[in-house]
Amino acid sequence: MLNLTYTYRLKLTQQQSQTYEAWLETSRRVWNFALAERKDWYQSRSCRIDACSLKSEYIIPSHAPRPTFASQCKALTQVRKTNPDLNAAHSQMLQQVLRRLEKAFIGMWESGKGFPRFKKQGRMRSLLFPQLGVNPIQGSKVKLPGVGWVKMQLSRPIPDGFVAKQAQVVKKASGWYVMLTLQADVDAPSLAPHGQPIGIDIGLKVFLATSSGEQIARPRFFALLQQKLKLLQQRASHKRLGSNNWRKAQHKVSRLHEHIHNTRKDFHFKLAHKLCDQVGMIFVEDLNFKTWAKGMFGKHTLDAGFGEFFSILEWVCWKRGVYFAKVNPNGTSQTCPNCNHHTGKKDLSERIHHCGECGFQTDRDVAAAMVVMQRGLRAVGHTVKMLGEGLSNSSPLTQESPVL
Numbered sequence: 001m002l003n004l005t006y007t008y009r010l011k012l013t014q015q016q017s018q019t020y021e022a023w024l025e026t027s028r029r030v031w032n033f034a035l036a037e038r039k040d041w042y043q044s045r046s047c048r049i050d051a052c053s054l055k056s057e058y059i060i061p062s063h064a065p066r067p068t069f070a071s072q073c074k075a076l077t078q079v080r081k082t083n084p085d086l087n088a089a090h091s092q093m094l095q096q097v098l099r100r101l102e103k104a105f106i107g108m109w110e111s112g113k114g115f116p117r118f119k120k121q122g123r124m125r126s127l128l129f130p131q132l133g134v135n136p137i138q139g140s141k142v143k144l145p146g147v148g149w150v151k152m153q154l155s156r157p158i159p160d161g162f163v164a165k166q167a168q169v170v171k172k173a174s175g176w177y178v179m180l181t182l183q184a185d186v187d188a189p190s191l192a193p194h195g196q197p198i199g200i201d202i203g204l205k206v207f208l209a210t211s212s213g214e215q216i217a218r219p220r221f222f223a224l225l226q227q228k229l230k231l232l233q234q235r236a237s238h239k240r241l242g243s244n245n246w247r248k249a250q251h252k253v254s255r256l257h258e259h260i261h262n263t264r265k266d267f268h269f270k271l272a273h274k275l276c277d278q279v280g281m282i283f284v285e286d287l288n289f290k291t292w293a294k295g296m297f298g299k300h301t302l303d304a305g306f307g308e309f310f311s312i313l314e315w316v317c318w319k320r321g322v323y324f325a326k327v328n329p330n331g332t333s334q335t336c337p338n339c340n341h342h343t344g345k346k347d348l349s350e351r352i353h354h355c356g357e358c359g360f361q362t363d364r365d366v367a368a369a370m371v372v373m374q375r376g377l378r379a380v381g382h383t384v385k386m387l388g389e390g391l392s393n394s395s396p397l398t399q400e401s402p403v404l
């Protein structure tokens with residue numbers, strides 16, 4: 001089963017957008033209400049015995065069960081019967097708000113994210129419809145709950161064999177969008193490993209290096225846009241909260257966020273296609289970006305969007321018939337691709353791999369990419385020749401290639 005998400009711009013009529021605006025507001029209230037319920041429950045439990053005050057007394061009986069997704073859904077169904085606003089909104093969509101809240105709590109328990117926050121007016125931006133009717137897409141129109149047929153700007157065709165299963169309607173600074181989750185009704189044909197292999201190492205100094213010695217520089221546009229963003233945010237912070245100028249400044253900030261996201265995605269797609277042009281197999285490291293982002297690589301990882309890049313690369317590979325696989329990432333930068341010798345940890349500032357055992361020397365990231373490729377080839381059952389006798393010391397240091 002293969003899932004894809006395609007985003008299209010929606011052309012909502014005034015009435016349609018009024019309906020969705022109202023639903024966003026209802027969703028926001030449901031979120032805040034359900035969050036308050038959970039928060040109250042926690043606070044009633046966290047009251048220290050010596051600090052028990054009037055303010056934080058046990059208002060909720062100690063045996064009251066913790067509010068859960070299921071209990072809150074049940075309560076929602078009850079309230080919907082008497083509350084016209086809630087009743088007017090799509091019930092599955094509202095349940096998704098509760099599910100999102102549940103996820104936010106799980107994120108807090110499991111990955112140490114912060115306590116979920118209340119949403120201010122206008123901060124609820126998306127409506128998730130987990131199910132769509134039969135044949136929800138006809139031509140360039142999509143049938144959405146509550147508003148019926150809506151025109152889409154069909155910037156790219158829905159691929160053959162895919163059916164729209166789920167829709168998330170998002171209100172962005174530049175207008176309304178729908179993110180359609182498309183599912184192939186047939187299983188994706190699994191590709192056999194074939195053709196030229198390539199290994200990829202992602203890094204901080206350059207965006208990525210390949211085992212064939214190519215290095216793709218970190219896109220410069222990103223630093224520039226980041227500066228611009230900082231400037232706009234500063235300007236916005238000087239405006240009086242809630243004033244017209246403040247609103248305008250906020251709008252500019254979110255427009256730029258959107259632009260950064262799009263530019264990055266575009267860069268990722270172009271790069272993925274470029275890599276696929278050259279080879280039949282692509283191997284990458286099986287990295288856990290979530291733990292990575294917490295560590296020293298923090299901001300850089302998120303900025304570069306490596307996780308997003310890998311999913312795009314996987315999808316482009318599938319589409320282009322290129323074999324894609326992930327390999328064990330442990331110690332790729334501590335192994336010599338020429339003789340398999342363990343070279344020990346390199347300092348981040350050490351840009352060159354130099355093997356004390358065989359004398360092989362090349363760029364550090366390229367060496368890591370070579371190791372990734374060798375691991376991938378072994379995993380698919382190829383015998384791996386070490387880079388080779390006679391090659392030692394002869395590999396020239398590669399130049400950074402221009403930004404795509």
Ligand SMILES: [Zn+2]
Nearest residue numbers: 336339355358
């Ligand atoms: Zn070596």
